[in-house]
Amino acid sequence: MKSTPNRYALAWRAMAAIVGVLFAGASAPASLLGQVAPNCPLQLSGAPSTNLAALRGQVVYLDFWASWCGPCALSFPFMNTLDHDLRARGLKIVALNMDEHSEDAQRFLGRRPATFAVASGDNASCARAFAVPGMPSTYLIDRNGVVRRVHSGFRRGDAESLRADIETLLAAPAP
Amino acid sequence: MSARALAIVALSAAVLSACATVEPWERGALAKPEMALEPTPLLSALEAHVFISREAASGGGEAEGGGCGCN
Numbered sequence: 274m275k276s277t278p279n280r281y282a283l284a285w286r287a288m289a290a291i292v293g294v295l296f297a298g299a300s301a302p303a304s305l306l307g308q309v310a311p312n313c314p315l316q317l318s319g320a321p322s323t324n325l326a327a328l329r330g331q332v333v334y335l336d337f338w339a340s341w342c343g344p345c346a347l348s349f350p351f352m353n354t355l356d357h358d359l360r361a362r363g364l365k366i367v368a369l370n371m372d373e374h375s376e377d378a379q380r381f382l383g384r385r386p387a388t389f390a391v392a393s394g395d396n397a398s399c400a401r402a403f404a405v406p407g408m409p410s411t412y413l414i415d416r417n418g419v420v421r422r423v424h425s426g427f428r429r430g431d432a433e434s435l436r437a438d439i440e441t442l443l444a445a446p447a448p
Numbered sequence: 449m450s451a452r453a454l455a456i457v458a459l460s461a462a463v464l465s466a467c468a469t470v471e472p473w474e475r476g477a478l479a480k481p482e483m484a485l486e487p488t489p490l491l492s493a494l495e496a497h498v499f500i501s502r503e504a505a506s507g508g509g510e511a512e513g514g515g516c517g518c519n
Contacts, residue, residue: 341475341480377476397471405471405472406472
């Protein structure tokens with residue numbers, strides 16, 4: 274049977290619909306900036322399991338990292354300094370490990386010891402909730418649990434601006 | 449191509465695609481040095497230099513010279 278242009282149009286429309294459905298799922302969620310941070314279960318080293326909401330009242334520096342990520346290695350000394358200087362003023366650093374093999378993370382931490390809390394276990398659902406754009410990704414969460422800064426990557430110049438933002442959040446009155 | 453064939457092709461393209469979303473935190477294996485397109489850049493540059501200098505025709509690469517491989 275000879276096909277008519279109408280039938281072609283129908284087929285093209287069907288194809289467009291299929292492609293549309295395929296790509297709709299890949300769109301990124303809206304930015305978390307100014308929103309209450311999603312809650313995540315946290316398996317912190319040497320502590321009973323807790324969650325992100327339990328840290329409310331503190332300024333939280335939430336960092337997603339992996340052993341294979343170069344800038345993450347660069348950020349660890351910075352986070353140790355932050356932890357040393359600002360913990361007493363109410364800063365809580367939580368570094369969520371995203372390694373697929375926990376021994377990779379252990380080896381990394383053996384070379385670059387962390388004084389702050391490192392969350393192990395499966396943090397993929399948390400990373401998905403935060404729509405982590407790359408490694409490392411840092412979220413500054415104020416004392417009310419609201420995301421105040423989303424920072425992707427880590428370069429040497431980033432330390433000052435991150436620290437300045439943390440100081441501002443620490444200076445804000447507690448809820 | 450009939451509309452039916454077109455529809456079959458469209459459906460196959462949608463269903464048989466090998467696309468998978470790799471999240472940023474799932475790129476550990478891809479980050480390994482052996483996964484790089486050019487795992488040994490220094491060795492490759494040296495080999496290219498020697499190879500080009502031995503080739504009869506010049507202009508095969510960015511290296512200049514008279515065929516001695518010494519520059």
